[in-house]
Amino acid sequence: MLKTTIRSSLLAVIGACATITVAAQDYEASEKARQLADKYLIVDTHIDVPYRIHNSWEDVTRATDQGDFDYPRAVAGGLNVPFMAIYIPAEYEQTGGSIELAHDLIDSMEALVGRAPEKFALAYSTKAAAQNKQNGLMSIAMGMENGTPMEGDLDNLRMFYERGVRYISFAHSQTNHISDSSYDIRKQWNGLSDFGFELVKACNEIGMMIDVSHISDEAFYDVIETTEAPVIASHSSLRQFTPGFERNMSDDMLKKLAENDGVVQINFGSSFVAQQANRYRDMMKNRIEAVYEQFGEESDEAKRRVEEIQASNPYPYATLDQVLDHIDYVNELIGVRHIGIGSDYDGVGDSLPVGLKDVSTYPNLVQGLLDRGYSENDIEMILGGNLMRVWKQVEELSQ
Template sequence: MKQQTTLLLLTLCAIGISGCSSTAKQTSISADKARQLAQQHIIIDTHIDVPYRLHKDWEDVSVATKRGEFDYPRARQGGLNAPFMSIYIPASYERTGGGYQLANQLIDSMEALVGRAPGKFAMAHSTADVMSQFGSGKISLALGMENGTPIEGKLENLQHFYDRGIRYITLSHSESNHIADSSYDLRRRWHGLSPFGKELVVAMNNIGMMIDISHVSDQAFYQTVEISKVPVIASHSSLRSYTPGFERNMDDAMIKALAKNGGVVQINFGSSFVTQMANQYGALRKAAAKQAGVADDEAFELQFRKQNPYPFATLDTVLDHIDHVVKLVGIDYVGIGSDYDGVGDSLPIGLKDVASYPNLIEGLLKRGYNEADIEKILSGNLLRVWREVEAYAAKQKA
């Protein structure tokens, strides 16, 4: 619809009909420029939940799909070159076991995708892989493990998953595990990192695996950046200043500490991560169910949504988060961690799937970001961190 409107305005301009304006011309230029930049530069999104999506509800993402936010045609349209596919392990596996098995199965599924469509996908185990595959028409699939449960307290498992291509580990998820306390878990068993978690941070530095502090408690975050000899990442987190009290996001002091460490916060697109209204929506629904004396089940959720439409965020809201990081610590410490296929139907207006990155770029252009700055946000900052992690590990091995 947006492209159709732009084309109509350009037609009016071309034939001299009133209604054409300089604003329309500028809009067209910025949209065209955004699409051009999306194709010219590497786009790294550090958190896309395709593996677990396909594990639960398989589709062939090498062609257009009816469900989900990722497939090859849409990724190519949006300019996405190097998504980190999330090897997501639900927190319950810490209690039940089986996380090691599931992680290997999910990695297998990404390797199988490459095997089925070798002209469209390739695995990416290093920054060199990403760079060499750029421009080939292939999407480089990097891997990040969301939840360190599959490590099972064994450093040999860290080596195993490194050998299988995992290049970051989110230390914990929605519950505390044997590595670190979770931001969502009121039980702060370790008051940050466990003794093994502290050992694991050092081992991850030495092996060349990025450390992801999304999901961990504040104490675990500060202990991690104190121990780590290399920059860390927040693979899919947004800012607490827009969602007060939501520990899953990062506050300004944490962002400053992350920048001092040299790390990068990859902004999560989910509406509940970027606006207070959406963040509190679930709590309001639960309170309404309790007041009505009914179960907060799927039927009630549907009824509640009809009466209280979900307050979707917008593209501008996400841009506000990027602006905030840049104003606080500079352009070198922010990137993209959309959480596509991981936040349900809560994605913002204008950023609904992997075809939407040009919309983000257009918004950045309109806010005055130059091409060099935009390139840093799209991939440059994350590549810098990844290279530093690789270089440190190479020195340790030497």
């Protein structure tokens, strides 16, 4: 009960701040930025629409009241290839049912295309993604977030590849039968399991991109030492700006990623981008918990003090400029060839940064890149060219 109450209090704080932050947004893309966003292929490798509409259905082929993605906003932002996350919660490793959930989520994306074939088309290859743009259609690509549906059987990898999944994140918030997780203090495998090593090789053979977001540092190095193909971090940012946050990538990992010719797709979520936001929930949890322990969580005094804590500690949203700092850092450390976009739209709640609140705001990112001196060629690479290069290399290796 205590954990539920604290979580509700934190969500209330973030929700209350969201309206204020959006109203205060002062980023405005120029006509040139909008033209570049429209001209070049924008590939975002992590958008959580499938699980969002699984929990609370909305027709995202039209404008929606909720969420970060719908077709009109995506068109306004210039988005061409959203990789929709086939997200499997970590508890399915124990409860079972992960394969069924994965099929349900894939079905929902096929249904999305079926409802609006004049707007969307499935993209199972780099060639299809490029052709869809030429035809004026938005590509629906898919990546599996959490490899639990493999269930220790490589035939399942082939099955989900045939269904259109084109990358797999080996784990999510807990260790599973494939890999240790960056969020899990239990390091059951000290990296990858024996099956995890087999899965790396099978992904290379079949043409499945390997996503190193969410796995532990040791598992990352195991993947890098085993794979013959470049890998992606589909929605990660940099540990340089969030010390101690293993979910983000360290400098050494970035250097290994560059040696592998892979790409880090920068996550927009405030807790991935800014140290203050990263530590906010733990800070608030500890302060609220102390109040409840002292006064009792149902007492009037506790309620009054929690309200004071909330009022005096608004959620510290990151900004577009801080997201750009991550891009600059990768560029300076390993080069522009290894940078992409993995926003985590519809996956990080109301914690998105000022200037990047939904899929209509990619031109703001382009404007920021222009302001920081990135060339048009650099911008093309960051928006989608680098990801398409890796995807193509993975395809070619499997042939």
